[in-house]
Amino acid sequence: MNVWLGRYSAEISQSAAPKRGFVLVCVLWVTALLSLLALGFARRAMLDRRAATYALDHAVAMAAARGAVERGILEIMNRGLKVRFLPPERRGGTHLGEYWARPTDFASEGFLSEDLFGEGDSVYYIITDEERRININTAPEEMLRNIPSLNRTVLRRILARRTGKDEEDPENQVTVFRALEELRYFRGVDDEDWFGDERKPGLSRLLTVWGDGMININTAPKEVLMCIPGIQEQDVDAWLAFRAGGDRKPDTEDDRGVMSLDSLSRATGIQGKSLEAIQRFCKFDSTCFKISGLATRRNGRVRAFCSAVVTLTEDGP
Helix, strand or coil, rough: CCCHHHHHHHHHCCCCCCCCHHHHHHHHHHHHHHHHHHHHHHHHHHHHHHHHHHHHHHHHHHHHHHHHHHHHHHHCCCHHHHHHCCHHHHCCCCCCCCHHHCCCCHHCCCCCCCCCCCCCCCCEEEEHHHHEEECCCCCCCHCCCCCCCCCHHHHHHHHHHHHCCCCCCCCCCCCCCCCCCHHHHCCCCCHHHHHHHHCCCHHHHHHHHCCCCCCCCCCHHHHHHCCCCCCCEEEEEEHHHHHHHCCCCCCCCCCCCCCCCCHHHHHHHHHHHHHHHHHHHEEECCCEEEEEEEEEEECEEEEEEEEEEEEEEEECC
């Protein structure tokens, strides 16, 4: 009897062993799945936290960039007042020796909150005279032909677009370029034409869609001035040398300009066809400016950029 009971209990133990092993495996799998779910939720929470932190940092940076643009607009509005503080020899038209032409970093002025911006962060604005470039909507064909990075195929389409006869886009009823980037998608405009290289400046540096079509000779770079029909290179060099001021370096605080054709001729000795070309295509003051604001946070890892184009009128910007 005892032998039979022992054999029976041994058989029960042997039959229960596989069941206990199966249950153990199931428990291990469930534990592993729960661990994976917990890790997934933890990672998702971490990513959500990072996204929320980045969104907050970007919102703060964007608000600062917009504030920089507003400050730039204020500088343009006060330009007439600040010109009075310039020496008499540096007064004249809108030129690159004025206060607005210097990029301004709020960190150097001590205006940044230490609670929001760290030591490596910056908030600044840059003001650019849009009328220092060639207006693609109003420039005559003879001027556009002088642009080295503008091939004849693209030139013909620009002229066709301006007259409403664009065969490649006949349904487009818009005859003016509202943004210069529209030209970037024209067939025949590649990266070399758009950005330029050492041999020729890019279209993005030469053209604009803003302004009244006249080029401000006080701020226009040499590559733009050389596109003016009838102007001579030696006269352009003479004008740029005068404009650079005493240090002979462009885009510095001692740059100067003139307010009339007679003043330009007396200062540089430019006469003849070059003077006629300047009278026809150029002016000495600007009313259209682009203000770009940039702000960074987290030592530059988070950036925000915005810009605005301002046209000054008698009633304000």
